[in-house]
Amino acid sequence: MKLLLFSDLHSDFRRASKLIELSGMADIVVGAGDFCIGRRGLNKIISALGLIKKPSVLVPGNSESDDELKRACRAWHGSHVLHGRQVRIAGTVFFGIGGIPITPFGSWSYDFSETEARDLLHDCPSGCVLISHSPPKGVVNQSSDGRSPGSQAVRETIESKQPTLAVCGHIHGSAGVAHRLKKTTVIIAGPGGIIYETN
Numbered sequence: 001m002k003l004l005l006f007s008d009l010h011s012d013f014r015r016a017s018k019l020i021e022l023s024g025m026a027d028i029v030v031g032a033g034d035f036c037i038g039r040r041g042l043n044k045i046i047s048a049l050g051l052i053k054k055p056s057v058l059v060p061g062n063s064e065s066d067d068e069l070k071r072a073c074r075a076w077h078g079s080h081v082l083h084g085r086q087v088r089i090a091g092t093v094f095f096g097i098g099g100i101p102i103t104p105f106g107s108w109s110y111d112f113s114e115t116e117a118r119d120l121l122h123d124c125p126s127g128c129v130l131i132s133h134s135p136p137k138g139v140v141n142q143s144s145d146g147r148s149p150g151s152q153a154v155r156e157t158i159e160s161k162q163p164t165l166a167v168c169g170h171i172h173g174s175a176g177v178a179h180r181l182k183k184t185t186v187i188i189a190g191p192g193g194i195i196y197e198t199n
Helices: 014-026 042-049 066-072 116-123 152-161
Strands: 002-006 028-031 056-058 079-081 085-089 091-096 129-132 164-168 178-181 186-189 196-199
Touching: 002 164, 014 042, 028 091, 028 129, 042 066, 056 091, 066 079, 079 178, 116 152, 129 152, 152 164, 152 178, 152 196
Parallel strands: 002 028, 028 056, 056 079, 091 129, 129 164, 164 186
Antiparallel strands: 002 196, 085 091, 178 186
């Protein structure tokens, strides 16, 4: 099965057009959050992405909330918004968590604590494809200022549930980088789109 992975589009319509084109090569599209910029312009960028005809699994980033993304995707047939939820497509289970641990960005950012993240990740099944806007703490997540702003709860979930793949975003400078955490491949997708073939 071929997945098209992306994240952190931030209302880039040129890259959205490229993703629509690339989606023709994939079986399922996976978007790991931050579709718009600071809670603005979400409906427009989702309307553009709605031209994707393949089943699409999305999680909110810190630029849009779960409810905002669900509302924006109402007309996007085949889209599934996950935040503490799962969906099975073509025999593969996808589990998603959006948002991010607490950021310094202020009140507009869709943030929640590690305790809340652990609650949202509680029902993540073993061996699934995990989609998380936040990467796991200490894995492909060093920011430009040298900090490691990933999520400890996401890391714990990967270590205990061992998803086959973890698709993340948020750390722009690590876009396209992959790493192994135990048996899980962790990828920071980025806005350019990555075709990833599962076994």
